[in-house]
Amino acid sequence: MKRKIRVLIAKPGLDGHARGAKVVSMALRDAGMEVIYTGLQQTPEQIVNAALQEDVDCIGISILSGAHMTLIPRILELIKKQGLSDKLIIAGGTIVLEKDIEALKELGVNEIFGPGTPTKEIIDHINHYFGIINKL
Amino acid sequence: MYDKEKLKEIKNNEVFWKNIIVQKWIERFPEIKNEFKTSSGIILKNVYTPIDIVNLDYSNDLSFPAIYPFTRGIYPNMYRGRIWTIRQVTGFGKxxxxxxxxxxLDKAGQTGLNIxxxxxxxxxxxxxxxxxxxxxxxxxxxxxxxxxxxxxxxxxxxxxxxxxxxxxxxxxxxxxxxxxxxxxxxxxxxxxxxxxQNDSITAFAVTGAEGSGIRLDPLIRLAVDTADYCIRYMPKWYPLSIVGYHIREAGANAVQELAFTLASGIAYVKELLKKGLDIDEIGPKITFFFGAHNNFFEEIAKFRAARRMWARIMKKWFHAKDIRSMVLKYHVQTCGCTLIAPQPETNIIRTTIQALAAILGGTNSLHTNSMDEAFALPSEKASRIAVRTQQIIAHESGVAEVCDPLGGSYFIEALTNEVEKEAYKYIERIEDMGGMIEAVKKEYIQNEVAKSAYKYQKDIESEKSIVVGLNKYxxxxxxxxxxxxxxxxxxxxxxxxxxxxxxxxxxxxxxxxxxxxxxxxxxxxxxxxxxxxxxxxxxxxxxxxxxxxxxxx
Incomplete structure (x- = not known):
């Protein structure tokens, strides 16, 4: 049997806005993916360790505290260090400024999903990346 | 409240009207939805009549403003003497x-500080x-x-x-x-x-128990110690504001928000009684904080039911004697989770409708969100419009001039009863589990809320729920x-x-x-x-x- 796509949903930052992370986790699970949700208030180190240990294919970072330009670059740096650069990195939450989005993509975030993105769009993006749709 | 013969007549008329007139109409003009439901899944009829509130007892269930069970408001004259407190949250930077x-904000007309x-x-x-x-x-x-x-x-x-x-x-x-x-x-x-605010239970219900290593009991000790101190030494201070808003924002529906908030209130009362305080020392010091979401009438029903339920819980369960222990004092914030990123100006209208529900529901104070809060903290302009929204409702619309203006509406009274009934079911389930603190530790609350959040999102994506500017128009x-x-x-x-x-x-x-x-x-x-x-x-x-x-x- 083909291995399911394994996704880590990570919630860095000190805020409690977990709704999006939880909803996306449930939606990805319903779409047949294996989802590991880190829970709140994870440091970049904890997130990257979890990604390593859980051997995930995709890391989804949910962030709504406004600290994305501090925390995401740090996570990406650690990802690189741990040799996880081949993983699909996506992010969601309140990242809306064009210059932030461009900067984060430049650094290695594959796609950024803003407020109100349908979960289907995220599912399709991940599936497409891993070639699921192409093989159908 | 109604004459038996008259009720019979209404019932007969209703049967005829529903089965003949409405049925024929629907055959020609089908309904736009398969079912009409509130956010909490309460099924809505197309029209309400005295039959739907046949058991309503005016004196026991409604009475007058400032009279037990306070369904119609907690002040005798409500907003005619003084409008609600316009209380905008502020805090950023240094x-x-x-x-x-x-x-x-003070210059813009805010009347309370909210940090x-x-x-x-x-x-x-x-x-x-x-x-x-x-x-x-x-x-x-x-x-x-x-x-x-x-x-x-x-x-x-x-x-x-x-x-x-x-x-x-x-x-x-x-x-x-x-x-x-x-x-x-x-x-x-x-x-x-x-x-x-000092409410760790609802905060934990939203954010806790996710392997964070933080335990609830010590947080409750701190919260209860603080409340105990304030009750004894700070007569003008309210040391506990129980936050339904967080639970709502995390995805709960109106009934869940109401039930989980009151269940938290019950838990704090029990903890403070253990400190040797009297129920009538505790009761007047507890306040609440709810959200105002989109479903207009359900929100109004929720606020009315909340007042009645809390009054009865304090009187009947805890044997409070002072009416100040029984009145539910609360702050409302319009729900940030309803705001959307595209066409952000539409958020002003959403916020207005939510604010109106809060006011028709009889809130004590209100925060209206700014249109740009789906992205960030509000800009000055957006934050001024938010204050203006409340001022327009207060001074131009006339809705604040009569106490509980929707009281007595067949629909509102029936919906208030229904919301109350459903919320009591949850509270009973929670009490059977050993109370709200246990229910949070067992992650029962977290799971219920997450399920509702997912349903809300799925309904939007399947276009079962329309969000203007987001999935339509x-x-x-x-x-x-x-x-x-x-x-x-x-x-x-x-x-x-x-x-x-x-x-x-x-x-x-x-x-x-x-x-x-x-x-x-x-x-x-x-x-x-x-x-x-x-x-x-x-x-x-x-x-x-x-x-x-x-x-x-």
Whole structure:
């Protein structure tokens, strides 16, 4: 049997806005993916360790505290260090400024999903990346 | 309330009308939905009649404003004497910046101070703590020492204003700072008026028990200690504001929000009774904080049901005798989770409808969200429009001129009964589990809320729920975002100031007070007096929370 796509949903930052992370986790699970949700208030180190240990294919970072330009670059740096650069990195939450989005993509975030993105769009993006749709 | 013969007549007429007239109409013009339901899944009829409230007993179930069970409001004349308090949340950056915004809102017509703290402050972390990086001043104002609190309330006569401190974990420390600055200015703590949120149960229900290593019991001890102190020594202070809003924002529906909030209230009452306080000392000190979501009538029904339920719980379950123990005092904020990113101006209209529901529901105070809050903290313009929204409702619409204007509507009364019935079912289930604290520890609440959040999202994606501008009536637009930005300068300056304080204060004294707190903790003393003494030495929030965490958590 083909291995399911394994996704880590990570919630860095000190805020409690977990709704999006939880909803996306449930939606990805319903779409047949294996989802590991880190829970709140994870440091970049904890997130990257979890990604390593859980051997995930995709890391989804949910962030709504406004600290994305501090925390995401740090996570990406650690990802690189741990040799996880081949993983699909996506992010969601309140990242809306064009210059932030461009900067984060430049650094290695594959796609950024803003407020109100349908979960289907995220599912399709991940599936497409891993070639699921192409093989159908 | 109705004559039996007349009811029979109505019933017969209804059967004919429904089966013949409506049926024929629907055959020609089908309904646009398969079923009409509220957010909580309560099925709606197409019309309501006296039959739907046949068991309603006016004197027992509704009565008059300010008369038990307070369904129609808690003040005799409601908004005719004074409108609700316009209370906008404020807090970002360093204390001085928040202070500027406070005076801006004051000029805009705000009548109460409402301060929210940044995430590191909530968690009791100093601004230079490594895990606080990037979060300082982001979602609220940063407080490290009493110096920041002094800056924040610079020029504000503390004994003449009512202040709401929105904080949970570090609540005792922040309250201690507030008391300490008042004392330093020669005021007595018994003259301070305000509210501190201090509700760990609902906060934990939303964020906790996710392998974070934080346990609920110690947080409850801190919250209950703080409340106990305020009840005994600060007659004008409300030491517990139980927050349904967080639960709602995390995804709960109206019935869940109501049930989980009141169940938390019940839990705190039980804990405070254990401290040897009388129910009529506790009751008048508990306040609540709800959200106002989109489903207009259900929200109004929720607020009316909330007042009636709390009154009956306090009277019948806890045998309160003072009516002040039975009245449900609450603040409302329009629901941020309903705001959308595309066509953000539509958020003004959403917020208006939600605000109207809160007012028709009889709220005591109200925060209206700004249209840009789906992205960031509000800009000045957006935040002014939010205040104006309330002022227009208050002064132009006329809705505030009659108490409980929707009371007696067949629909509103039936819906109020239904919301109440469904909420009681949840409360009973929670009490069977051992109460709200247990239900949160078992993650029952978290799971119920997450399920509702997922359903809400799925309904939007399947277009079962329409969100204008999001899944229908979209336009191609380039968003012109004029967002309120918080630079990293705030963080840098805040850290510099903190480090300067650490060097210049009397560190020996700080050490002394910290060890006194540690002793007090072990002896089971109430910590407030020790904390008030400690903050005056410029002990930092991180140092104080560090002690509490080390010895408690």
């Amino acid at each position: 204390a001085e910046e928040t202070s500027e915004r406070l005076s801006f 929210v703290f940044d995430m590191p402050t909530h968690h009791g972390l100093d601004s230079d703590d490594p895990i606080a990086e990037g979060e300082v001043g982001r979602e609220g104002v940063a407080i490290d020492t009493i110096k920041d609190m002094e800056d924040l309330f610079d020029g504000i006569p503390l004994d003449q204003v009512s202040t709401s401190l929105i904080t949970i974990g570090a609540a005792p420390i922040l309250l201690a700072m507030y008391i300490a600055i008042a004392e330093k200015r020669g005021m007595k703590s018994e003259n301070l008026a305000g509210t501190i 979209q336009i191609d637009e380039k968003l012109e975002l004029n967002l309120f930005k918080i630079g990293r300068n705030y963080e840098i300056r805040q850290i510099e100031n903190l480090q300067k304080i650490r060097k210049t204060r009397d560190n020996l004294k700080v050490k002394e007070v910290l060890s006194e707190i540690s002793d007090g903790l072990h002896k089971g003393e109430n910590l407030m007096p020790l904390l008030i003494k400690a903050v005056k030495t410029y002990a930092t929030i991180g140092e104080l929370m560090g002690i509490l965490k080390k010895d408690l958590i």
